[in-house]
Amino acid sequence: MANIVPDSFKNELFLSTHNFSSTAGNTFKLALYSTVTAFSSVTTTAYTATNEVSGTGYTATGASLTNLGSTVAQNISFVDFSDVTFSTATITASAALIYNTTNSGKAVVVLDFGGNKTSTNGDFTIQFPAANSTSAIIRIS
Numbered sequence: 001m002a003n004i005v006p007d008s009f010k011n012e013l014f015l016s017t018h019n020f021s022s023t024a025g026n027t028f029k030l031a032l033y034s035t036v037t038a039f040s041s042v043t044t045t046a047y048t049a050t051n052e053v054s055g056t057g058y059t060a061t062g063a064s065l066t067n068l069g070s071t072v073a074q075n076i077s078f079v080d081f082s083d084v085t086f087s088t089a090t091i092t093a094s095a096a097l098i099y100n101t102t103n104s105g106k107a108v109v110v111l112d113f114g115g116n117k118t119s120t121n122g123d124f125t126i127q128f129p130a131a132n133s134t135s136a137i138i139r140i141s
Contacts, residue, residue, distance in 0.1 A: 004044065008044070008045040017106060018100055018108065026100050032058060033095040033096065034052075092117070
């Protein structure tokens with residue numbers, strides 16, 4: 001399965017619900033999940049605690065993301081976040097949800113890890129792809 005951009009997020013862009021400005025934008029978080037099947041369709045609308053991982057080094061609702069802002073290159077707009085690490089973590093996750101905490105936990109994107117990823121008393125790091133028009137985690141063309 002590929003990453004999922006919920007229909008609600010697409011519509012909310014037209015309603016100015018999400019602000020990705022790096023200086024005065026909304027606050028975004030990333031929560032980890034034990035299964036991606038909870039997000040198997042584009043109908044995801046908001047953060048949920050259902051199937052969220054638990055374990056040492058992970059706190060419910062996930063971690064705040066550092067928003068690096070939005071850019072346009074080659075007629076494609078994209079956003080980027082700094083990598084996030086759950087330190088000394090003992091967890092297994094197969095998916096993540098980026099959501100907007102400023103606006104009632106509204107869903108932005110579901111990330112499918114393509115299988116279980118595990119850390120045992122070590123760092124669990126989400127490394128975002130290069131911030132460019134062909135690789136950024138969220139792109140609109």
